[in-house]
Amino acid sequence: MEPIRKEFHLSDTQIGLLGSIFIWPYAIIGVLMGRIADSGSRKKLLACGLAAWASLTACAAIAVNYPVLLFSRLGVGLGEATCAPAATSWLGDLYPAGKRARVLALFMLGVPVGSALAAFFSGVIAQAYGWRAAMALAGAPALLLVPALLTLEEPQRGASETRSAPQARTSVLTILRLPTLWWIVASGVFLNFNLYAISTFLQAFLSRIHGLSLASSGTATAVIYMTGGVGGGLSAGWLGDAIVKQRKDGRMLCAAGAALIAVPFSSFAILRPAGALPSAIVLFILTYGALTTYYGFVYSAIQDIVAPNQRGITMAIYFMAMYLCGASFGPLLTGHLSDRLAHRAASLAGSPVVTESFRAVGLQQAMLIIPILSTALAGVLYMGSRTIASDIARRETVLLEPAIRAD
Numbered sequence: 169m170e171p172i173r174k175e176f177h178l179s180d181t182q183i184g185l186l187g188s189i190f191i192w193p194y195a196i197i198g199v200l201m202g203r204i205a206d207s208g209s210r211k212k213l214l215a216c217g218l219a220a221w222a223s224l225t226a227c228a229a230i231a232v233n234y235p236v237l238l239f240s241r242l243g244v245g246l247g248e249a250t251c252a253p254a255a256t257s258w259l260g261d262l263y264p265a266g267k268r269a270r271v272l273a274l275f276m277l278g279v280p281v282g283s284a285l286a287a288f289f290s291g292v293i294a295q296a297y298g299w300r301a302a303m304a305l306a307g308a309p310a311l312l313l314v315p316a317l318l319t320l321e322e323p324q325r326g327a328s329e330t331r332s333a334p335q336a337r338t339s340v341l342t343i344l345r346l347p348t349l350w351w352i353v354a355s356g357v358f359l360n361f362n363l364y365a366i367s368t369f370l371q372a373f374l375s376r377i378h379g380l381s382l383a384s385s386g387t388a389t390a391v392i393y394m395t396g397g398v399g400g401g402l403s404a405g406w407l408g409d410a411i412v413k414q415r416k417d418g419r420m421l422c423a424a425g426a427a428l429i430a431v432p433f434s435s436f437a438i439l440r441p442a443g444a445l446p447s448a449i450v451l452f453i454l455t456y457g458a459l460t461t462y463y464g465f466v467y468s469a470i471q472d473i474v475a476p477n478q479r480g481i482t483m484a485i486y487f488m489a490m491y492l493c494g495a496s497f498g499p500l501l502t503g504h505l506s507d508r509l510a511h512r513a514a515s516l517a518g519s520p521v522v523t524e525s526f527r528a529v530g531l532q533q534a535m536l537i538i539p540i541l542s543t544a545l546a547g548v549l550y551m552g553s554r555t556i557a558s559d560i561a562r563r564e565t566v567l568l569e570p571a572i573r574a575d
Contacts, residue, residue, distance in 0.1 A: 169372050170382060171299045176234050180369075180510075180531065184503025187368035189238055190245030195491035197246055202253035202484025206325075206477055210254040215317050217250025218310050226307030229300040252487055257480040260471050261323040268471055269408025269419060273401045273464025280397015280460055283367060284390040291371065291386015325476050343482050348420075348473055348559045351552030352466055355423070356490025358545035359462050362434075362538045364498035366456070369506070369531060373438075376528035378445045388449055396456030400426075403457075404464030416472075416560050420553035423465035427546035430458035435539040438532060459542070466549070473559040506534035 169183050176182075204213055224243030231237045255275065263271045290302040343349060370392070374385040404422070411418030437451030474482045510530025514522045 169368065170375055170385075171294055172237070173372075175299075176237075178234065180503035180506040180527070180534075181500065182234065182503070183372075184368060184499035184501070186237060186241055187364055187499025187503075188497065190241040190248070191364075191491045192245065193242055194245035194249045195488040198249040198253060198484045198487045198491075199481070200484075201250045202481040205250075205254040205257045205480030205484075209322070210258045210480075211317060211320060211322055213250050213254045215314050217247045217254075218317065219247070219314050221245075221247025222307040222310030223247075224307075226304045229304040231300075253480040253484045256467060256471070256483050257325075257476075258322065260476060260479050261325055265468075265472060266412065267409060269412065269464045269468040270405035272467040272471075273405030273408065276460070276463035276467065277398055277401045279463070280393045280401065280456070284393035284397070287371060287386045287393060288390035289386075291383045291389070294386075295381065295383040340481065340485070343474060343478055343485060346473055346559050347555040348552050349470070349482070349486070351548050351555065352470060353486055353489045353493075354548040355427075355462070355466065355545055355552065356486060357493045358541045358548065359427075359459060360490055361498035361501075362459060362541055362545070365502040365535065365538060368499035369502060369535065370452070373531055373535060374445075376524065377532055378442055378448065380445075388445075392449060392452045392456055396453040397460045399453075400457035400460040401464055404461035408464045408468055412468075412472075416557045417553040419465040419469045419472075420549055420556055423462055423469075424546045424549035424553060426458045426461040426465070427542050427549055430455050430542040431539045431546070433458060434542060435536070438535045438538065455538075469552075469556060473556065473563055475563065502534050502537060505537065506530040509533045 169186075172178065172186075173180075173183055201213065201217075221244045224240050224247060227243070228237060228240040231240060256272065259271050259275055260268065286306060289305065290299075293302040293305060371385040371389050374380045374388050375382070380388060404426070407422055408419045411422060415421075433451050434455040437448050437455055440448035440451065470482060470486065471479055506527070507530065510522050510526045513529040514520075514526040517526070519526065
């Protein structure tokens, strides 16, 4: 982001828009992708989406101006809209409910591991060969992944269920009547606001506040993503499958506790002064780890409350609502807040020019929105824990109906 900002003379608001704009088509087209995932070939859907988003990522390398960059990001969003509905539906048919937290946590390690690889290689390559080379390279793995994906075999829908699920019950209204789903949607708004703000601005933050070079900030970000994300994901998978055997609301309660833990960690990480880089990195690792436990806990909870042939559309509805309301504004509003606070710092110092030092102050203050929203995240997850047991019981009653009629 930093070399792109300087080449095209962009504000943090414009940088934030690059992080936000792909989310809008991603969220809207995702509902259609969810319907296809519940009835068509998930393998073909994923392969087409992967080819599309990788191609558009690489096409950013030929951008000649800011509007072309925006267009490439829109295309990335259209391609990525296939992933979550198809992949989570597929995994739900491979593993029973008691193992899904670990499975979905492992699947969602793609987020921190992919982010770590992107941060590391993009920083090193951009410093050596320019940011365009880094964008082109980011699309290359699809050349191997698309053919590999097409060799897989899909399971039948409902294959992992202990009882036969009624396949006709696919009404969206049925899904929307679940109180827990609304609390989970609200939690997704706060989580993804934070995570997308972090993913867009963390490297810039480390460069501006702690003086790291482009390559060094990429390496530090990679360490944060890899260590925190993998640690958080694996611990959530293990704990989520263990606690659900004790209490049905356990996964949601654990997610709420992890979000609450992120509040002090993120506050101290953001406020560490220049020269305190090691402690800042440790605190960011703990923050990112606490936030990414969400995937193992909450994604498995979603599958606990809906039938197998509702998983794709449920995830699509969840993604549409929480991305349009939260993630899409994370980078944009954080960037806008950073610009305003930078101008305020310059004004208070009597400077007519917003220098890089004022931009550092603005971004540091703007990122304090992360602990604030982590507090809200903990609250809505706790509220969801209070309704999930009754929603699970309702779903199990529906699954029992065919067997009762047969008897």
